[in-house]
Amino acid sequence: MSRQDTRLVALALGIALSGAAFAADWQALPDTAPAPADNPTTPAKVELGQMLYHDARLSQNGTLSCASCHSVMGGGVDNRPTSIGVGNQHGGRNAPTVWNAAFHATQFWDGRAPSLEEQAKGPIANPIEMGMPDVQAAVDRVRAIPGYKPYFDKAFGTGDTVTVDNLAKAIAAYERTLITPNSPYDRFVKGDKAALSAQQQRGMEQFAAIGCTACHSGAAFNGPQPAPGKSVFQKFPLFADGNPYIAKYKLTDDQGRYDVTKNDADRHMWRVPTLRNIAWTAPYFHNGEVKTLSEAVRVMAKSQLNRELDDATVGDIVAFLDALSGPFPKQEMPQLPPAPTAMLE
Amino acid sequence: MSRQDTRLVALALGIALSGAAFAADWQALPDTAPAPADNPTTPAKVELGQMLYHDARLSQNGTLSCASCHSVMGGGVDNRPTSIGVGNQHGGRNAPTVWNAAFHATQFWDGRAPSLEEQAKGPIANPIEMGMPDVQAAVDRVRAIPGYKPYFDKAFGTGDTVTVDNLAKAIAAYERTLITPNSPYDRFVKGDKAALSAQQQRGMEQFAAIGCTACHSGAAFNGPQPAPGKSVFQKFPLFADGNPYIAKYKLTDDQGRYDVTKNDADRHMWRVPTLRNIAWTAPYFHNGEVKTLSEAVRVMAKSQLNRELDDATVGDIVAFLDALSGPFPKQEMPQLPPAPTAMLE
Numbered sequence: 001m002s003r004q005d006t007r008l009v010a011l012a013l014g015i016a017l018s019g020a021a022f023a024a025d026w027q028a029l030p031d032t033a034p035a036p037a038d039n040p041t042t043p044a045k046v047e048l049g050q051m052l053y054h055d056a057r058l059s060q061n062g063t064l065s066c067a068s069c070h071s072v073m074g075g076g077v078d079n080r081p082t083s084i085g086v087g088n089q090h091g092g093r094n095a096p097t098v099w100n101a102a103f104h105a106t107q108f109w110d111g112r113a114p115s116l117e118e119q120a121k122g123p124i125a126n127p128i129e130m131g132m133p134d135v136q137a138a139v140d141r142v143r144a145i146p147g148y149k150p151y152f153d154k155a156f157g158t159g160d161t162v163t164v165d166n167l168a169k170a171i172a173a174y175e176r177t178l179i180t181p182n183s184p185y186d187r188f189v190k191g192d193k194a195a196l197s198a199q200q201q202r203g204m205e206q207f208a209a210i211g212c213t214a215c216h217s218g219a220a221f222n223g224p225q226p227a228p229g230k231s232v233f234q235k236f237p238l239f240a241d242g243n244p245y246i247a248k249y250k251l252t253d254d255q256g257r258y259d260v261t262k263n264d265a266d267r268h269m270w271r272v273p274t275l276r277n278i279a280w281t282a283p284y285f286h287n288g289e290v291k292t293l294s295e296a297v298r299v300m301a302k303s304q305l306n307r308e309l310d311d312a313t314v315g316d317i318v319a320f321l322d323a324l325s326g327p328f329p330k331q332e333m334p335q336l337p338p339a340p341t342a343m344l345e
Numbered sequence: 346m347s348r349q350d351t352r353l354v355a356l357a358l359g360i361a362l363s364g365a366a367f368a369a370d371w372q373a374l375p376d377t378a379p380a381p382a383d384n385p386t387t388p389a390k391v392e393l394g395q396m397l398y399h400d401a402r403l404s405q406n407g408t409l410s411c412a413s414c415h416s417v418m419g420g421g422v423d424n425r426p427t428s429i430g431v432g433n434q435h436g437g438r439n440a441p442t443v444w445n446a447a448f449h450a451t452q453f454w455d456g457r458a459p460s461l462e463e464q465a466k467g468p469i470a471n472p473i474e475m476g477m478p479d480v481q482a483a484v485d486r487v488r489a490i491p492g493y494k495p496y497f498d499k500a501f502g503t504g505d506t507v508t509v510d511n512l513a514k515a516i517a518a519y520e521r522t523l524i525t526p527n528s529p530y531d532r533f534v535k536g537d538k539a540a541l542s543a544q545q546q547r548g549m550e551q552f553a554a555i556g557c558t559a560c561h562s563g564a565a566f567n568g569p570q571p572a573p574g575k576s577v578f579q580k581f582p583l584f585a586d587g588n589p590y591i592a593k594y595k596l597t598d599d600q601g602r603y604d605v606t607k608n609d610a611d612r613h614m615w616r617v618p619t620l621r622n623i624a625w626t627a628p629y630f631h632n633g634e635v636k637t638l639s640e641a642v643r644v645m646a647k648s649q650l651n652r653e654l655d656d657a658t659v660g661d662i663v664a665f666l667d668a669l670s671g672p673f674p675k676q677e678m679p680q681l682p683p684a685p686t687a688m689l690e
Contacts, residue, residue, distance in 0.1 A: 056416070056423070063429045068408070071401070074681040078401070080689045084408050088433035283687035291687040325683075333678050336419040338670075342628035342636040344425045 026204075027219040028189040029181040029276070033102030039117060039169045041176050044155040049174025051151065051334040052167060058124055058138045060086045060131035062344035066123070066171065070098040072178060073328060075280025081288030086131035092254065094288035099328070100276045102176040103220035105232050109286045110257045111271045116172035121164065135164045142167065147337020177329070180276055184323040196323050203320025206313055211305045215272045221324065223272030233257055233269040236286075237303035245299045249289040256286070276324045294318050371549075372564040373534045374526040374621070378447030384462060384514045386521050389500040394519025396496065396679040397512060403469055403483045405431045405476035407689035411468070411516065415443040417523060418673060420625025426633030431476035437599065439633035444673070445621045447521040448565035450577050454631050455602045456616045461517035466509065480509045487512065492682020522674070525621055529668040541668050548665030551658055556650045560617045566669065568617030578602055578614040581631075582648035590644045594634040601631070621669045639663050 035041045052058065053072075056065040069083040069091075070076050076097030083091045093109050101107065107119035123129040124138050132138045142148050143162045152161035155170055185204075187195035196204065207213065215223045215234050224230050237243060237251050246252055257266040270286060283289065284296040294314050301307040309317075380386045397403065398417075401410040414428040414436075415421050421442030428436045438454050446452065452464035468474040469483050477483045487493050488507045497506035500515055530549075532540035541549065552558065560568045560579050569575050582588060582596050591597055602611040615631060628634065629641040639659050646652040654662070 055419070061429060062423060062425050063413070068413075071681070073678045074400070075683055078407060079684060079687065080407050081687070084406060086433075280683040282684060288687070292685070326680075328680055330677050332675050333418045335671075335673055336416070338420055338625040339424060339627060340637070342424060342426070342633070344423075 025213075025217070026185075026189045028186040029100070029103070029179060029183075029219045031181050033100075033176040033179050035173070035176055036115060036117070039172060041173045042155065044151070045170045045173035046177050047334075048148075048151040048155045049170035049172070050331070051148075051336055052142070052171050053174055054334050055142075055336050057141050057145070057336075057339065057343065058130060058132070064130050066098075066120075069095040069123070069129075072098065072331075075099070075277055076101075076178065077281045079282060081283050083129070085126070085129040087128075089128040091126075091128055093286050094283065096273060097277055097281050098175055099178050099180055100220050100274050102179060103218075103274065104222055104271065105226045106271055109270055109273075110260045111233060112260045116175050117165075117168045120168040120171040120175075135167070139164050139167055141343055144341075144343060145337050145339045180326050180328060182327055183276065183325055185320075188323070197319065199316055199319040200323045201320075203316035203318070204323075207317055207320055210301065210307055210309075210313075212300070212317075215304070216275050221275035231269075232271060233266070234272050234304075235268050236270050237268070239303055239306040243302055245302060249285065249299065250287060251285070251289075251299075251303065254286055275321060277326060279322045279325045293321060297321075370558075370562070371530075371534045373531040374445070374448070374524060374528075374564045376526050378445075378521040378524050380518070380521055381460060381462070384517060386518045387500065389496070390515045390518035391522050392679075393493075393496040393500045394515035394517070395676070396493075396681055397487070397516050398519055399679050400487075400681050402486050402490070402681075402684065402688065403475060403477070409475050411443075411465070414440040414468070414474075417443065417676075420444070420622055421446075421523065422626045424627060426628050428474070430471070430474040432473075434473040436473055438631050439628065441618060442622055442626050443520055444523050444525055445565050445619050447524060448563075448619065449567055449616065450571045451616055454615055454618075455605050456578060457605045461520050462510075462513045465513040465516040465520075480512070484509050484512055486688055489686075489688060490682050490684045525671050525673060527672060528621065528670055530665075533668070542664065544661055544664045545668045546665075548661035548663070549668075552662055552665055555646065555652055555654075555658075557645070557662075560649070561620050566620035576614075577616060578611070579617050579649075580613050581615050582613070584648055584651040588647055590647060594630065594644065595632060596630070596634075596644075596648065599631055620666060622671060624667045624670045638666060642666075 033041075039045075053066040056062050056068070058065060064086060069078045071078060076099040077095050080095070082093060083095045085091060096109065101116060101119075107113040107116060108122070113119040113122060121135045124132050125134050130138075139162060149162060152166060152170075155161070156166045184195045184200070188201075207216075217223055218225065223232060223234065226232055236256075237246055240246060252268060255267050257269040257271075258264070260266070278284075279293060282293065283291050284293070285299070290296045290299055297314050297317050298309060301309045377386075384390075398411040401407050401413070403410060409431060414423045416423060421444040422440050425440070427438060428440045430436060441454065446461060446464075452458040452461060453467070458464040458467060466480045469477050470479050475483075484507060494507060497511060497515075500506070501511045529540040529545070533546075552561075562568055563570065568577060568579065571577055581601075582591055585591060597613060600612050602614040602616075603609070605611070623629075624638060627638065628636050629638070630644070635641045635644055642659050642662050643654060646654045
């Protein structure tokens with residue numbers, strides 16, 4: 001075991017042993033998501049962002065919008081191990097849910113984007129996702145649809161408002177409204193003790209007691225937020241000895257954050273995913289290899305805490321995780337402006 | 346020119362010459378669409394149908410829902426010449442709009458389905474569209490998602506409600522709500538004389554005077570409805586001599602209804618498409634070869650009425666056709682129930 005591993009194990013064990021302390025730190029999700037100073041969330045941006053998010057004309061052959069892989073009302077995901085992009089190409093990683101992405105300090109599984117704004121640009125220009133040559137090419141499409149211009153002006157003032165940055169800002173502003181602060185768990189934490197069943201409350205205690213909260217902490221259950229000397233990334237899997245899941249689910253085939261930094265210390269380091277709405281987002285893990293939530297719980301207990309859970313405990317924890325779901329705030333389907341001429345081949 | 350052609354030309358000319366009579370027959374769209382006796386439209390069916398219509402899990406690899414090619418708030422189409430199905434396979438014909446499909450007496454370009462219920466089953470089991478082995482396989486997926494069962498029960502009573510026929514009925518019921526009875530044209534016909542501009546009113550007169558109404562008649566502008574001795578199909582293109590568009594846009598490569606009946610008289614016979622929301626549905630014609638509405642008007646005038654229109658007339662008619670658009674009734678985005686286990690590869 002490397003020094004790095006030893007440190008992480010010590011951290012995990014330390015936290016596990018102080019599980020009771022974590023149980024006191026249950027946080028409800030805020031009613032609004034934080035926004036950067038240069039992109040305050042406004043209704044006009046959200047309205048435009050919702051349209052753009054659902055517009056497949058932003059993809060090379062017009063078959064994919066952001067919603068294709070992050071279906072808003074389908075849990076923010078596509079329920080596939082890895083997504084399928086233009087030309088039937090498969091991506092390498094499981095699509096993370098868009099719900100509560102606003103509470104992540106960094107975006108993508110490997111944290112390669114620092115903000116939702118930067119994230120929004122990624123898939124558009126990724127050749128195996130939406131497949132545009134660059135984001136400007138998508139903006140050129142939007143510019144050729146006159147019905148979009150009034151929405152950009154309303155959101156960003158007058159002048160040359162149809163720009164790459166404004167497109168990304170609008171999509172990010174919309175995504176900041178995709179939060180689920182009224183789950184049974186939130187209602188429970190806020191005082192409605194009937195919001196969770198007895199089994200769910202047992203699962204909640206066990207979730208903390210066995211140490212899941214070491215990484216899945218905070219209101220979004222997505223781990224420590226950035227602070228001096230504190231990384232938002234965690235190693236997965238942490239325990240390799242006697243861990244049958246690594247080979248079974250190919251957990252180490254992907255190098256994780258190492259692919260971004262080429263720093264050896266970042267091998268198999270991953271952003272901690274939110275557990276909110278996890279019941280909606282099968283299959284699980286960065287490669288989508290695990291089909292059920294109960295198996296995902298077993299894999300995590302073994303791989304991160306070196307624990308083998310009995311079926312009852314797994315059932316209790318899954319019941320608790322179910323309480324982290326929705327409801328998804330109702331929203332109207334966006335009406336997309338027509339193009340005056342066919343722009344897709 | 347064959348006897349069949351001569352008869353059709355005589356019909357077209359006779360109608361063109363009596364254009365004034367057609368001008369008196371402008372009909373507004375009814376506020377509700379007709380429904381078959383065995384599938385009355387109910388809120389519960391519409392709610393379920395909207396969910397199923399938007400659920401990509403009904404396709405083989407989970408990438409396509411009905412909405413992928415018939416985007417409801419994108420004009421009911423995909424704005425592509427021909428649609429792209431599972432595995433990046435191209436269909437042979439342009440996706441017709443789902444808006445006001447309820448007013449068609451027959452479904453698909455070649456009329457091979459007699460009802461929306463039958464139509465709904467087609468693309469699910471079409472190997473180059475949604476690609477399921479059969480519709481039952483899609484129903485099996487739905488059955489494996491427990492959250493759907495209460496919606497089927499609410500719509501269809503208790504017992505074994507999750508069936509192929511009920512799935513089709515629910516989707517059809519939803520589609521019967523996708524109608525646009527409040528376009529500027531409808532408001533004009535109902536007495537609001539300010540609803541159309543002077544140019545649109547000129548275009549409306551010319552549309553009738555030159556004979557477009559011969560086929561594009563009735564409230565949905567989709568031609569004569571079925572009656573004894575009356576066909577809902579029309580030949581396209583009708584005039585071949587000196588028609589440059591046939592080669593340019595490959596108008597006769599597809600045999601149309603002949604492919605269904607193998608009857609020579611059905612060669613190049615097509616269901617008359619609705620013109621409602623036509624400004625949203627570029628590109629045009631069964632093969633999507635024509636990119637703009639103004640060019641589509643020129644092609645139709647030459648191919649069906651042997652007329653070459655000047656630019657002013659084309660502009661007026663396009664302005665009138667713009668008045669046949671929307672608004673699309675607002676609707677909430679449907680929340681899709683989660684699957685308890687990953688069901689997609």
